[in-house]
Amino acid sequence: MNYWLMKSEPTAFSIDDLKAAPDRTEHWDGVRNYQARNMMRDQMKVGDQVFFYHSNCKVPGIVGLMEVVREGYPDHTAFDPKSKYFDEKSDPEKPRWFMVDIRYIRHTKRVVPLSELKEHAALENMPLVRKGNRLSIMPVSAAEWKYILALEKRVSSSANP
DNA sequence: GCCAACGTTGGC
DNA sequence: GCCAACGTTGGC
Numbered sequence: 001m002n003y004w005l006m007k008s009e010p011t012a013f014s015i016d017d018l019k020a021a022p023d024r025t026e027h028w029d030g031v032r033n034y035q036a037r038n039m040m041r042d043q044m045k046v047g048d049q050v051f052f053y054h055s056n057c058k059v060p061g062i063v064g065l066m067e068v069v070r071e072g073y074p075d076h077t078a079f080d081p082k083s084k085y086f087d088e089k090s091d092p093e094k095p096r097w098f099m100v101d102i103r104y105i106r107h108t109k110r111v112v113p114l115s116e117l118k119e120h121a122a123l124e125n126m127p128l129v130r131k132g133n134r135l136s137i138m139p140v141s142a143a144e145w146k147y148i149l150a151l152e153k154r155v156s157s158s159a160n161p
Numbered sequence: 162g163c164c165a166a167c168g169t170t171g172g173c
Numbered sequence: 174g175c176c177a178a179c180g181t182t183g184g185c
Contacts, residue, residue: 009182009183132165132166134166134167134181
């Protein structure tokens with residue numbers, strides 16, 4: 001099983017939106033980045049565990065856990081001229097963009113902020129904490145996954161470094 | 162709102 | 174194939 005982290009701006013799509021969706025499941029559409037596309041198309045498997053990350057908001061950080069319930073398939077929003085994710089270069093016969101389906105598991109016990117993740121040497125290789133990183137989907141190692149799940153249980157890592 | 166960092170585009 | 178210009182991401 002593999003682990004991942006997926007970013008979303010909560011004003012566009014939040015973990016509460018995912019929880020409220022039918023069957024707590026939603027397709028992760030709108031990704032228009034080739035690296036992220038390749039991961040969804042080729043690598044993410046049913047059962048893989050995923051951190052939900054809120055970006056571009058007051059406290060950016062990890063807010064929940066979810067799992068892959070459907071593997072990569074064409075992102076139909078690219079075919080819809082009315083969608084803001086429309087891409088005229090994506091042809092249904094030869095789709096350019098892909099998505100996966102994701103199901104809500106739970107919120108983390110607290111938001112684990114980016115500022116805190118940056119304080120831990122064990123996480124320093126995560127693309128997330130590297131300056132200027134813009135990947136919206138990234139792999140998480142098993143060690144990083146475990147580490148963050150332990151962090152989540154702490155009241156505050158700066159009080160208990 | 163600012164701006165650094167990055168990815169994409171397109172002229173050559 | 175290079176690279177400048179441009180648009181976007183996303184933390185702060």
